[in-house]
Amino acid sequence: MNSLTIAGRELRSLFLSPLAWTMLGISQLILAYMFLTQIDFYLTIQPKLVELANAPGITDLVIAPLYGNAAVIFLLITPLITMRLISDERRNKTISLLFSAPISMTDIILGKFLATFIFLLIMLFSITLMPLSLIPIATIDFGKLTACLLAMMLLLAAFDALGLYMSAIASQATVAAVCSFGALLLLWIIDWAGSNSGNASPLFEYISMMRHFESLLRGLVHSTDVLYFILFIAGFLVLSVRRLDNDRLQK
Amino acid sequence: MKHTNSRMSSLIEVNNVSRHFGDHCAVDDVSFSLNQGEILGFLGPNGAGKSTTMKMICGNLAPSVGEIKIQGYDILEQPKMAKAELGFLADTPPLYTDLTVDEYLQYCAKLHGLKAGAITTSVTQGKDNCGLTDMGHRLIANLSKGYQQRVGIAQAILHNPSVIILDEPTVGLDPIQILEIRQLIRQLGQQHSVILSTHILPEVQQSCSRVQIIHHGKLVLNESIDTLNDRMSSSSLLVKFKRSVDISMLKSLPDITDITETSDNQFRIQHGQNQNPAETIANLAVNENLGLLELTPETHNMEQIFLSLTQAEPHDE
Numbered sequence: 001m002n003s004l005t006i007a008g009r010e011l012r013s014l015f016l017s018p019l020a021w022t023m024l025g026i027s028q029l030i031l032a033y034m035f036l037t038q039i040d041f042y043l044t045i046q047p048k049l050v051e052l053a054n055a056p057g058i059t060d061l062v063i064a065p066l067y068g069n070a071a072v073i074f075l076l077i078t079p080l081i082t083m084r085l086i087s088d089e090r091r092n093k094t095i096s097l098l099f100s101a102p103i104s105m106t107d108i109i110l111g112k113f114l115a116t117f118i119f120l121l122i123m124l125f126s127i128t129l130m131p132l133s134l135i136p137i138a139t140i141d142f143g144k145l146t147a148c149l150l151a152m153m154l155l156l157a158a159f160d161a162l163g164l165y166m167s168a169i170a171s172q173a174t175v176a177a178v179c180s181f182g183a184l185l186l187l188w189i190i191d192w193a194g195s196n197s198g199n200a201s202p203l204f205e206y207i208s209m210m211r212h213f214e215s216l217l218r219g220l221v222h223s224t225d226v227l228y229f230i231l232f233i234a235g236f237l238v239l240s241v242r243r244l245d246n247d248r249l250q251k
Numbered sequence: 252m253k254h255t256n257s258r259m260s261s262l263i264e265v266n267n268v269s270r271h272f273g274d275h276c277a278v279d280d281v282s283f284s285l286n287q288g289e290i291l292g293f294l295g296p297n298g299a300g301k302s303t304t305m306k307m308i309c310g311n312l313a314p315s316v317g318e319i320k321i322q323g324y325d326i327l328e329q330p331k332m333a334k335a336e337l338g339f340l341a342d343t344p345p346l347y348t349d350l351t352v353d354e355y356l357q358y359c360a361k362l363h364g365l366k367a368g369a370i371t372t373s374v375t376q377g378k379d380n381c382g383l384t385d386m387g388h389r390l391i392a393n394l395s396k397g398y399q400q401r402v403g404i405a406q407a408i409l410h411n412p413s414v415i416i417l418d419e420p421t422v423g424l425d426p427i428q429i430l431e432i433r434q435l436i437r438q439l440g441q442q443h444s445v446i447l448s449t450h451i452l453p454e455v456q457q458s459c460s461r462v463q464i465i466h467h468g469k470l471v472l473n474e475s476i477d478t479l480n481d482r483m484s485s486s487s488l489l490v491k492f493k494r495s496v497d498i499s500m501l502k503s504l505p506d507i508t509d510i511t512e513t514s515d516n517q518f519r520i521q522h523g524q525n526q527n528p529a530e531t532i533a534n535l536a537v538n539e540n541l542g543l544l545e546l547t548p549e550t551h552n553m554e555q556i557f558l559s560l561t562q563a564e565p566h567d568e
Contacts, residue, residue, distance in 0.1 A: 006362075009347070009358050013349050094347060096339065097406070099309070100339040101363055102330070102331040102334040
């Protein structure tokens with residue numbers, strides 16, 4: 001309840017600033033362009049696909065790549081949305097309002113997390129309108145589309161949780177943005193080492209976010225991958241609560 | 252949510268609280284308690300530990316040592332219960348400048364767990380109390396500093412808390428607003444306990460029922476305003492005559508302990524605490540035709556007491 005109050009205020013402030021609208025507009029524009037090129041590509045190879053038995057469909061060749069591209073764009077913009085969450089409250093001293101109100105640290109963190117997550121879901125929804133527009137002209141594999149959406153939701157929540165934690169430890173919003181972008185990018189590419197020679201570290205492969213995301217995107221909903229994301233999200237949320245709690249104990 | 256503990260008469264209890272920041276000790280072993288209906292003025296020079304103490308009472312900072320209880324609830328062990336009884340205005344008012352006054356106050360009311368029906372009435376009342384009635388639709392960012400300060404005060408009293416803590420509430424207000432806020436504080440003090448910190452000494456004399464002075468993190472004075480007023484009452488007279496006077500003649504008058512000549516024919520006459528020789532001096536002046544020009548009781552004010560307590564160590568000025 002308290003976290004919903006905080007989330008409501010946070011979302012409102014987000015949409016009162018031009019940042020949210022700009023992000024919605026620009027990401028939509030870029031992804032629409034990518035979607036279009038993907039369709040174009042599909043149309044050129046379509047004659048060849050007809051000859052193949054068990055050929056990949058439009059879901060594999062257009063929709064999954066669209067979400068793959070969207071993931072990279074979210075990697076770039078989520079830090080910009082999460083960066084202000086805690087650091088700005090500290091900077092503007094508004095945090096004392098939350099600290100003196102009868103609410104727990106968990107309420108504060110969950111509220112902040114929910115607000116940005118809802119914003120990211122709005123973005124995801126407007127992106128999903130593109131594949132849905134194909135329904136009248138093509139057969140879409142809804143099972144795979146659902147898997148893609150699940151993958152996106154888990155990924156966005158993970159980005160969000162990490163960004164929130166960075167905002168809780170950084171004293172300046174921009175520092176939080178740089179740190180969360182760096183951390184996310186590193187987690188994205190960490191399995192590159194040794195992947196060409198074929199002796200990649202299994203630990204790095206497990207840590208890599210992209211690996212879990214891509215297997216979900218292919219339609220393989222594996223509990224290992226889902227669990228990875230849930231652990232990741234819960235882990236960073238707990239860390240954020242601890243960090244905020246630490247404000248009162250500052251040395 | 253109301254008092255489970257009826258034997259508690261004091262709303263705030265601060266027991267042996269200290270706070271260290273690294274090696275620096277900001278608050279050193281401070282203890283006091285505050286009863287219902289008291290207005291406590293918290294004084295001290297900059298950096299004395301006023302804000303730190305207030306932040307600790309409100310749970311924004313955890314004390315290094317000691318305990319703080321609000322209505323019997325420990326601020327660290329039962330923070331939700333304790334904070335429900337608190338209204339706090341920090342030295343910088345915690346305002347979201349992109350919201351309107353109404354939106355902001357509604358948000359604060361929700362944070363304090365007011366029920367949907369009570370929110371509108373309490374927001375209206377809060378605005379009335381702080382003179383914000385016509386400002387509801389204005390953006391906080393566009394308000395002047397004084398009005399922002401009022402929004403901060405409205406936020407602190409919105410949920411009708413039993414303890415109200417205001418850190419320098421009259422900063423940035425114009426003289427009329429200051430009078431209004433003082434009146435508001437006195438009014439609040441009838442049903443609530445109020446702690447307010449300030450640099451303005453007359454403000455304390457006018458609005459507070461108790462005064463505490465904190466210096467270098469230590470409580471150096473904790474007295475009711477009445478005791479303090481006694482201490483401040485006059486014990487010297489400033490007298491000026493037109494014609495020259497023999498000082499021994501004045502000395503022979505009763506009740507006079509000491510006389511010093513401050514300038515030509517002007518004297519400072521020290522007398523006992525509860526005696527006033529003004530009448531005898533006036534009579535003497537008339538009888539001897541000395542031409543009395545001035546006869547003023549000298550009062551010690553807050554300022555002198557404050558300075559004597561906070562500048563005990565040698566000071567080159």
